[in-house]
Structure formats: C-alpha cells, structure tokens
Amino acid sequence: MTRRDDLDELYRLFDDLEARVGGRQTLADCTGYMDWPDRGVYFFFAPEETRETTDQPRATRVGTHAVSEGSSTSLWDRLRTHRGAQRGTYEGGGNHRGSVFRKRVGEALVDRDGLRETYPQWGVGSTAKRELRLDELDMERRVSNYLRDLPFLWVAVDDEPSAESQRAYIERNVIALLSNYQHDPVDPRSGEWLGTASRSKKIRESGLWNVNHVDEEYDPAVLNALGDAVEKTQPL
C-alpha cells in the first residue's frame, strides 16, 4: 500500500464519518449545548479546496485534547477556544494565546497583509494585558471569521486522558499521514490557501495547520483505529 492508497482510505473514512454525524459542522453553528462526546479528535477542512483527484474537501488541521493524565478538558472546551468569544469585552474576537490554531492563522494573516508593525506582539507570551488584547481585537476578529466558517468533523474516542491515549495515537498518525512535509506531495495545497503565508515552514510545506508530527512516519494501523472510532461516533 502506498501513502496515496492510505490517504484514499482516510478520506473514505471521513465520508463515512460525515454521513454518520449528519454532515460537517462549522463553529459558527455550534454551541456547547449540543451533544458533544466528552473526548475525541477533530478534523478541519479547507472550504475552498478539494483533493487532487476527487471533490472531497482537503483536510487542513487535526487536533485533540486532554493528552495529560487527569485532564478534564472536553472536546467542546477545545473547540470553543478555537472559535473565540461570542460576547463580552472581546466579542467576536478570542484569545490566540490560548489556542495555537488561532495563533497560527493570525500569524499568516498578519504576514500576508504586511501587518507585522501593527501587531508586533501577536503570539508573544502566553498572557497579555487588557490594553494589548484590545489593540489586537481586530485581528482576533479576523481570525474568528476565518475559523468559524471552516467545516469540521469529529470522532468520539472516549478513553482516559494521557499522552498514550488512543486520541493522541490517532491525532499523531493522521497528521503524519496527511503531511506533505519532506514527502512527495499528495493533494498539494492550493496557492490561495492561507497557510502558504505562514512563517512556519512546517505549515507551508505540510499543507496543515499543524507543527507537531508533520515530520514523522505514520503507522498504517491508524486507519483501523480510526475506522473503529467512526463506528462508535453518534450524531449530535
């Protein structure tokens, strides 16, 4: 089996998953009151891009949560951090220092639009004072607008939080499988994909909004593990 064959199987599983959960969602349409699994793995897709040989949306980010023992962070906790704030001081914005996905998307927007002088502190530190966050609010809102329209799927994997969890295994190996970093490209990203403006070589070349695991080899058995998880995933 080639990597291309395994990618075909991965996207077939995404199709199964989409049918099973009743379609891809966007963060704009989701709330915590929906019946999310406590724990799982999520997959974001590019709305304007498809695979090389099919009309399936290209996967652009894989993520999970609760990879530390004792963690109580839920799947929705992680997703809402990516979505950003819906009310309050930072309404429409969010906190990119609490979400690496927001941080990376914002970096690409800043670089693509030549705004480094406007947002010199973007991504610096893990906290920021109110004044700085208000200065960055416009960019946080642009990041939110981008992220809230991305279609995504999720798979329920309700195992115990740990670095050796089944979720961590699926995340790590699906990233490695999808990544074009230091590989012959399969489903290369289009020139319009925002990630091409990223300052991270791993993001530009992998075609994913991921940095970890993009340079690793994948275990083909991950497809069996993902298939099992798809079968156990329920609609919202």
Place this chain on the structure above:
DNA sequence: TCAAGACGGTTGGTCTTAGA
C-alpha cells in the same frame, strides 16, 4: 425560580528545542 452546566477570561504547567 433555581440548579446544572456552558461560557469568558486568565494564569499556570509540562515538555521540547535552541543556543550558550
């Protein structure tokens, strides 16, 4: 009306990596 759970905002912790 009120309890449970979701939300927003902030800070802290662990692991990895780069440089001295």
Place this chain on the structure above:
DNA sequence: TCTAAGACCAACCGTCTTGA
C-alpha cells in the same frame, strides 16, 4: 550540560444561560 524561551494545552473561577 544547562538554561531560557517557545509550544501547547489545562485548570480555575466568576458570570451567564438553559430548561425542568
């Protein structure tokens, strides 16, 4: 080898919303 910085979450707490 040591240290500092960065990456990536995870936890906490007060406020708000939902629905029985």
